[in-house]
Amino acid sequence: MHRLTILCAAFAAALCASLPARAEGERAGDFDYYVLALSWTPSWCAHEGDARDAEQCAPEQGHGFTLHGLWPQYEAGWPSFCRTAERDPTRRQTGAMADIMGSGGLAWYQWKKHGRCSGLDPDAYFDAARRAYDGIARPEVLRALPRAMDIPPEVVEAAFLEANPALKPDGITITCRAGRLQEAQICLTRDLQPRTCGEDVRRDCGARTVLVPPIR
Template structure:
């Protein structure tokens, strides 16, 4: 089993992130930028037996190949909530039993201008190559979810799963991940989580952070980006209102849910 330790020095990186956040993930670099990849102490074990998921039958009623892309969303999930609820990440053994994640990437989603979004824009082809699945496992720790994200979303803007996940990885690696567990339980609201993402990422507008919840639990933050991948305001609301009190599933099994 290969072990990747994703430990970073947050304080060393904070002073260097502003240029990258303002330019966007695809803009030319103005110099070296140190951006923490994950919370300090987080680890990711890439399983030796990791294999791609099988392609699945595309649901005909979800195909929307004719919808133009108006903007993009980067859906950043709270992994303990996915493990707690059993939603979004179907490979529990890899994500929940073998690893302890905090924030992980649900996906990069092209969005339409209204409530219709581009989806399943082309036949996804064979299973994602195992090298691609392994390369991006620590970002999206579920082969099944990787296959779904490529089929449902990646085919609506990229020619291959490699190109899709490379773009997602550039955005993911360019994002400072806030320590959500540092927020006191009595102050944990949708607004506090929104503020944490903005404070960690200068250049990210507060109106660009959509907060998704499930029955009072924080589920994920969906960050809005223009078609050129620059941060922007979310054009259709921000999800949970600032004042909404939330609970946060703990990363450690010995911890008590907040």
């Protein structure tokens, strides 16, 4: 019995060592690159937003790929809820991000979990997030969908690659959730230039097709 306990403990240690680091409270500014996460808003509304009566899900809002966040990343794993001497943003600062993030509440949460890890103050972090978002062309073909359609994830990726010649296939990941298109995650240097993603980020949706709801 004692031997079995030792073996189980050794197995658990080996398993934990193989997983990406996900500790919390790391030192701000200590990271390798960014992940720009772009959420397909119609899918988020179908999963969560409609039930919350979220403003960005109202008819005629016209949100397609909105900014989920700009996430500091390690080559393996990521920091979160970092220690920083920078003050937290004001409601005005977070509210100013609602046009590309959907709500000031999301901007506040993203600052707490990811923005503090950038080592930047709120103005500089939100400016970087906006520049990263503006620097990636979102495929117009998805905005023009007349109805919900089943589309292979690789077609969504190809649309991003065509719209952004500087992007490479190993620098973008398409994710899905409950059969719907969820996000495009794009890897950027600290200077916001396209780069290769770490292995733990390169995990594309494994579905043959995903449902892509149209813009409202």
